[in-house]
Amino acid sequence: xxxxxxxxxxxxxxxxxxxxxxxxxxxxxxxxxxxxxxxxxxxxxxxxxxxxxxxxxxxxxxxxxxxxxxxxxxxxxxxxxxxxxxxxxxxxxxxxxxxxxxxxxxxxxxxxxxxxxxxxxxxxxxxxxxxxxxxxxxxxxxxxxxxxxxxxxxxxxxxxxxxxxxxxxxxxxxxxxxxxxxxxxxxxxxxxxxxxxxxxxxxxxxxxxxxxxxxxxxxxxxxxxxxxxxxxxxxxxxxxxxxxxxxxxxxxxxxxxxxxxxxxxxxxxxxxxx
Amino acid sequence: xxxxxxxxxxxxxxxxxxxxxxxxxxxxxxxxxxxxxxxxxxxxxxxxxxxxxxxxxxxxxxxxxxxxxxxxxxxxxxxxxxxxxxxxxxxxxxxxxxxxxxxxxxxxxxxxxxxxxxxxxxxxxxxxxxxxxxxxxxxxxxxxxxxxxxxxxxxxxxxxxxxxxxxxxxxxxxxxxxxxxxxxxxxxxxxxxxxxxxxxxxxxxxxxxxxxxxxxxxxxxxxxxxxxxxxxxxxxxxxxxxxxxxxxxxxxxxxxxxxxxxxxxxxxxxxxxxxxxxxxxxxxxxxxxxxxxxxx
Numbered sequence: 129x130x131x132x133x134x135x136x137x138x139x140x141x142x143x144x145x146x147x148x149x150x151x152x153x154x155x156x157x158x159x160x161x162x163x164x165x166x167x168x169x170x171x172x173x174x175x176x177x178x179x180x181x182x183x184x185x186x187x188x189x190x191x192x193x194x195x196x197x198x199x200x201x202x203x204x205x206x207x208x209x210x211x212x213x214x215x216x217x218x219x220x221x222x223x224x225x226x227x228x229x230x231x232x233x234x235x236x237x238x239x240x241x242x243x244x245x246x247x248x249x250x251x252x253x254x255x256x257x258x259x260x261x262x263x264x265x266x267x268x269x270x271x272x273x274x275x276x277x278x279x280x281x282x283x284x285x286x287x288x289x290x291x292x293x294x295x296x297x298x299x300x301x302x303x304x305x306x307x308x309x310x311x312x313x314x315x316x317x318x319x320x321x322x323x324x325x326x327x328x329x330x331x332x333x334x335x336x337x338x339x340x341x342x343x344x345x346x347x348x349x350x351x352x353x354x355x356x357x358x359x360x361x362x363x364x365x366x367x368x369x370x371x372x373x374x375x376x377x378x379x380x381x382x383x384x385x386x387x388x389x390x391x392x393x394x395x396x397x398x399x400x401x402x
Numbered sequence: 403x404x405x406x407x408x409x410x411x412x413x414x415x416x417x418x419x420x421x422x423x424x425x426x427x428x429x430x431x432x433x434x435x436x437x438x439x440x441x442x443x444x445x446x447x448x449x450x451x452x453x454x455x456x457x458x459x460x461x462x463x464x465x466x467x468x469x470x471x472x473x474x475x476x477x478x479x480x481x482x483x484x485x486x487x488x489x490x491x492x493x494x495x496x497x498x499x500x501x502x503x504x505x506x507x508x509x510x511x512x513x514x515x516x517x518x519x520x521x522x523x524x525x526x527x528x529x530x531x532x533x534x535x536x537x538x539x540x541x542x543x544x545x546x547x548x549x550x551x552x553x554x555x556x557x558x559x560x561x562x563x564x565x566x567x568x569x570x571x572x573x574x575x576x577x578x579x580x581x582x583x584x585x586x587x588x589x590x591x592x593x594x595x596x597x598x599x600x601x602x603x604x605x606x607x608x609x610x611x612x613x614x615x616x617x618x619x620x621x622x623x624x625x626x627x628x629x630x631x632x633x634x635x636x637x638x639x640x641x642x643x644x645x646x647x648x649x650x651x652x653x654x655x656x657x658x659x660x661x662x663x664x665x666x667x668x669x670x671x672x673x674x675x676x677x678x679x680x681x682x683x684x685x686x687x688x689x690x691x692x693x694x695x696x697x698x
Binding site for chain 1: 416511662672
């Protein structure tokens with residue numbers, strides 16, 4: 129008879145207990161946040177583990193007193209446009225750098241990579257003055273345009289394009305295909321996973337963006353969810369129940385993308401580490 | 403048939419067409435602002451007008467104790483929180499990789515979950531949870547772990563602890579993913595050989611796992627440190643604008659407040675941001691050394 133390892137040794141049980149405890153800490157704020165949507169402000173702070181009956185009131189407050197639909201729409205428009213423009217521009221650049229290598233372009237690529245180390249706060253001060261001079265303050269363009277080009281995404285996609293064989297490009301050229309046709313018709317469709325990771329990465333960083341919108345958004349009409357949450361939190365009397373609704377709603381799109389595309393999500397977030 | 407030279411020119415032109423949009427955006431929204439900051443640092447703002455001040459901003463900076471205190475807070479948070487977080491990430495990664503088989507995927511997913519929350523959202527959640535009359539204190543009081551509530555957000559010491567706890571919650575699972583990838587790349591035969599030689603598990607960890615993961619650990623260390631250097635969202639929201647009494651004021655938050663809240667002295671704010679650039683540059687050099695060493 130072959131030896132069978134005991135399925136329930138004591139150290140193993142302790143290990144699982146430890147992991148469960150850690151997972152509980154990890155997940156508790158989410159659970160408490162969802163619960164908070166059903167409570168009155170006082171109960172949110174003091175905490176209770178029993179769902180309350182205030183959900184409709186809180187939902188109503190978030191939507192009518194705090195204009196959740198507008199802020200959600202603003203966040204969504206800004207994130208989606210950033211992804212569409214950003215992925216296009218960065219994928220083109222990644223493809224250009226990888227498939228049409230030249231000394232001059234390698235030099236440009238090097239300069240782009242150098243900016244990866246620039247701390248955000250140092251770029252944002254002069255950038256703010258530029259955006260103000262362009263009269264773009266308090267517009268979607270102010271939040272979208274400066275963050276469409278991403279050196280990291282170009283770097284990430286360039287590595288992905290290494291897999292796309294040059295022979296296919298040459299064969300297509302012989303058949304009379306233009307370079308844009310080859311790019312859009314053959315290179316992009318073969319890179320779905322990489323593009324998805326890049327899109328997720330750009331979506332999340334724009335969806336969660338805080339410092340830049342904080343200084344460029346001046347009115348409610350362009351306000352995004354992180355700013356809406358922050359201003360609710362700094363109100364004299366904090367409407368905790370409604371706030372919990374907005375916090376939860378702000379997490380849902382990211383959660384959905386994460387659960388639906390875990391592999392690409394982690395690849396995008398963790399980047400090109402192997 | 404096209405000549406060789408004409409084809410080369412065609413390829414070169416195509417290459418530029420592909421990179422042009424990104425390079426144009428880069429020039430306008432990155433290169434130009436960075437270059438224009440060289441002008442900003444020589445100016446002093448008074449209200450809406452500005453005048454030449456030469457190196458005066460830097461002289462002022464050296465005498466500004468609140469700026470250096472803020473930078474000091476960055477370093478304290480960095481030195482305490484980063485090692486704790488990395489040790490925890492490593493522990494969870496090793497447990498998930500070597501210790502358990504059942505529910506491994508579920509554990510990994512749950513531990514990673516905090517990494518998807520926005521910094522604003524989790525800062526708000528922790529700020530509510532950690533109010534003096536809030537849930538965290540109530541649970542610990544009920545469990546008998548505390549005899550009186552801790553002023554998490556209103557005491558200078560505890561406010562720093564709060565930020566560290568929150569950061570650890572947010573980033574441990576994220577770093578764990580790097581370590582899990584690193585562990586997967588270690589050949590299991592190495593452990594089998596160690597088993598045969600009768601090496602105890604603890605020795606295997608220190609002699610095999612740790613040295614082989616060192617590049618990934620250093621990578622996490624450098625990225626976390628660089629993140630800590632730029633810490634902004636947490637002290638602004640979680641501890642309410644660097645409070646109490648500037649105890650959690652960080653350099654980035656102080657710079658932001660100089661430019662947009664207390665005054666609009668862009669010259670002075672930009673000058674201070676140069677210190678962060680300098681420190682980030684040093685970190686980057688370390689990072690390149692580390693990663694460069696890895697690829698050899």
